Amino acid sequence: MIPDEHGREDVMREAVSLTQRVELRFPGREDPVVLGFNDLGWLFVYPGRDAMYRFDDQGRLRRAYVEGLLYRTSGQTLAELTRQHEPITSDSDIRSQTILVRRDLTVDELDVFRMHTLELIEALHRSVHDATVIRQVPDDRSTGREQFAQGLKRVLDAKSFLAPAIVRRK
Known part of the structure; x- marks a missing residue:
C-alpha cells in the first residue's frame, strides 16, 4: 500500500493486509507513526504524511515512498520511480495515463538514502517504548510493542x- 498523491489515507483503517499494526505518537514527532506486519513477517513503517518503508522478514528494504517518489530494490541499488501523467488523445476522447519513469540511484545517492532511512529507524527503535499508543490492531494492548x-x-x-531485486511482472 502506497499513499496516494493527494495525501495520506487512514493507514490504520486501510492497511488490512497488515495483520498487526499500531499507530504511535512518538515524543518530539509531529505526525503519528504507523508500524505494521503482514502475514510474511514484513515490517511496514509509515513515519508521517507522505512516507512509507517496507522491509522483508530479514529487515532488508524492498520498497519505499519518500517525498513523492517511489523506490524499489533492484538488488544492488534502488530504482527511483517517478509518476508522469501524459494525455492520450484519440478522435473522440482525451484521457490521461500514468507512466512510471525509472532512474537507478547512484552509489552516493544510495548511501545518503540508506543513512537517512537507518537514522529514522534508529530513532523509532530508541523511543518505541516511550511512544503513546493511539490505535492498535488487534486491539490487545498486551501484545505488539x-x-x-x-x-x-x-x-x-x-x-x-x-x-534482492523485485521480480518484475510480465
Missing part, C-alpha cells in the same frame, strides 16, 4: 540494506 521493537532492530542489524 516489543514485537515492533524487534522488527525495527532487525532492520538495524540486517547484513544487507537492500532486499
